[in-house]
Amino acid sequence: MTHDPGRAGEQRRDLAAALKDLRRASGLSGERLAVRCGMSQSKVSRIETGKTLPSVVDVQQILNALGVDEELARELLALASIANAEYEDVRASVRRGLHLRQRELGALEAGAKRIRYFLPAMLSGLLQTPEYMRTAMIPPVDPANCDVSQAIALKLERQSVLYDRSKRFDFLLTESAVRWKLCDPAIMAVQLDRLVSVSRFPNVTMGILPLSTQVADAPFHTFTVYGTKLVTIELFTGRLVLRDPKDLDHYRDLFDYFSGESVFGDDARSLITQWSEDFRGCA
Structure with a gap:
């Protein structure tokens, strides 16, 4: 064709x-x-x-x-x-309603048995606390005209998928994504506590890629691999969707490569807890 x-x-x-x-x-x-x-x-x-x-x-x-x-x-x-x-303009999402985007993401999550999240810049909605979420969703330009209440409610509802033991969630976060001060320090501390809590779920793995680690590739952008079906790539102005099997293989290989440079389990939780305490010290 x-x-x-x-x-x-x-x-x-x-x-x-x-x-x-x-x-x-x-x-x-x-x-x-x-x-x-x-x-x-x-x-x-x-x-x-x-x-x-x-x-x-x-x-x-x-x-x-x-x-x-x-x-x-x-x-x-x-x-x-x-x-x-295969490109969705973020402005189109705003016009249609941010809550509809949450329904679309929920459908993608419901349809995949294993989801890999590579998060070099910001935390995924499945990991966010309500306070962090609100700051992340309200644009810095003309925030008064952006009602995100319904979208936040749906995003919180989406988080229930984490309790589905038939699914596997792999989150890979850079230190920059975890420590980026999107909110006030007190809110950031609570957000990092949430990460520690989710990391203990039996169907969740959470890796941290520390800045102190020498890595021979750069984390150019956020991407999510939904099973064997598709990859989504987040940009400032929208979202790309890739379905070519070669693209899926490439992004799965990238995820595995960065995973090999990361720390998991108690080592990851120790880092997150340390950074949470640092935020509390600034509050």
């Missing part, structure tokens, strides 16, 4: 029709499919009627919910890649 910008409209219509036909063939109602995908029923309807162009992540969630075979899934994902650039 080749990329032909002149046929973009036709390819979008083909994708919408194919998803609608598959949903009908499965016997699922639009409402039931929406529940399985973590979407609203109105969004499913807009996708099927071509009023909303689904992201590649949306299409993957729908195909997973419908149990589509791998060959057909690859074809439709290729069509989605052509019809939709």
